[in-house]
Amino acid sequence: MKLLILDRDGVINFDSDAYIKSVQEWIPIPGSIEAIAQLSKAGWTVAVATNQSGLARGYYSADTLEAMHTRLRELVAEQGGAMGLIVHCPHGPDEGCACRKPKPGLLETIGAHYQQTLEDVWFVGDSRSDLDAALAAGAQPVLVKTGKGERTLSKGVPAGTLIHDDLACVARALI
Template sequence: MKLIILDRDGVINVDSEEYVKSPEEWIPIPGSIEAVARLTRAGWTVCVATNQSGLARGLFDVAALEAMHDKMRGLVERAGGALEMIVYCPHGPDDSCDCRKPLSGLFQQIADYYRIPLTDVPTVGDSRRDLEAGSALGCTPYLVRTGKGRKTASQALPAGTQIFDDLAAVAEHLLETQA
């Protein structure tokens, strides 16, 4: 199985300091939807692992989150791709959960679902915590310069982190090197 785990905000869609709270505010980053579709068509199983503390903060509800994910899935499907699984942490930063990145609970959910280790599975994020969560379970970290990525690129990153301009560039690299 060729599995890839993506962060959502800042990787697939435009991030916002005010939080993305509705389908109308959920705007794809140019090339990201097509990148997911290209990976899918090449046999990759694409999953999303995302912190969504806006739920705990009362900024939106589960119905709004599901509507955002329906929009994302619909766009990907219309482009010829699929998002096989979306897992999210609904907790705030002070909620003592095991799923909020940089902890690896979301990644463990994906590993448990597919019954596979995540060793060498690519994970794509725009923040250090995205990469740390996957790296803790053996994922190969890819940082994109979209979202918070430009700022993150100047920080200490997990060993072996590769840096690309955006998700489309990561997809191109993976399609060339892991056919």
């Protein structure tokens, strides 16, 4: 199985320091939906691992989050692709859970779901916590320059991190 794991905010859709709180605020980055569909049609399983502390903070409900992910699935399907497993951490940053990135819990959940080790699996993110989660899970860290990516890059990234402009560039590299 060819597995690719993506962060959500800043990789697939535009991010906001005020949080993405509704389906209306969930706006795909140009080319990201097409990239996921192309990967899917090329035999890749594309999964998502996303921190969603807005749930713990009360900014939106689990139903609203599910509606955002339903919209993502619909848009990818309209392009002829399919989304894989989408997992999220609902906890706040101080709750000490095992799933919140930079901890590897979300990635390990995806690996277990697909009964696959994460060695050589790319985890694409835009923040240092994404890169650190990839390393902690034994996956290949990949930074995109969208979202917080440029800021993350300016602060330095772990050795061996692959760097791409956006998700469309990642898709071109893999297909």
